Amino acid sequence: MVIPAMVVFVALLVVPVGYAVYYSLTDYNGFPTQQPEFVGLDNYQRVFATSDITQTMMVTAIVAVVGSLLVNGLALSLALLLWRTTRLTALARVVMFYPHVLSLIVVGFLWAAILGPQGAVNSLLDSLGGSPLPFLSDTTWALGTLVCVIAWAQFGVQLLIYLAGLQAVPSDLLEAARIDGASRWQTFRNVTWPALAPSVTVALVTSMISLLKTYDVVVSLTGGGPAGSTKTFAYEILAVSFPKREVGLASAEAVVLIVVAAVLAFGVLAMRRRSDEAAS
16 A cells, blocks of 8 residues: 555655766766766865855855744744634634745745835835835845745745644643643643644744745745845756756755755754653
8 A cells, every 4th residue: 555655755756866866976968968977076066166155055044044933933923823713713824824825936926026126115115205125126135035025925834734733732731721820821831832842843844944945936036136145055056957057066956955954854853852852
């Protein structure tokens, strides 16, 4: 019974990753007429010798870490508000999840039309006699805008994860805490939060890995600008692989991104396991 799932897993994940590792060791340009020539670790040396690699990695780290904290903080706060199932909260859950249904390319173009130099917000400010705000034209503003837009588009999945985790909190423990006179904060810290630990781990890992791969919002919202201030590592991979036809170099960058994502995921899981052992 496991064989069909294993076939799909190997075909869609293991094989592509294997090809990426193989091409990262060659100078392949993507054309079928060219035979890949083995170059060893040259592509990996080129990855870390690129002049703007530090800025690209810094932007990726900011998007992944700050964006993940923002997404999870927003999702957990809303989950606590929408915990009880009523007609109003059921409608609110659908509305909150809706941004995730939209394509991230569409989300980027939507917010570019709202926050661009000639967008709706700046047009309104101009009509009111105010000065336009450089949401997408200033390096600092553009990065902050990118993180906020990604958080708005991505928090729907984390919201569902936290709602599912809250449903699993034992109601008798919550009732016992109320009877003992515990405040809402004490109940959350001593009862709800420990029960949510598995959900928090899953939400952090999935959101961080998802944000590490961010490129579609960058393409449609900022195009990596201004001055490369919003160029993520995934965006750099696409820029190298398709326009420049350097598949070998792009594959090396993809392998580096896979390794970083794996290290972060295992790091979060290790910290969770260590905290569980300390609590027990």
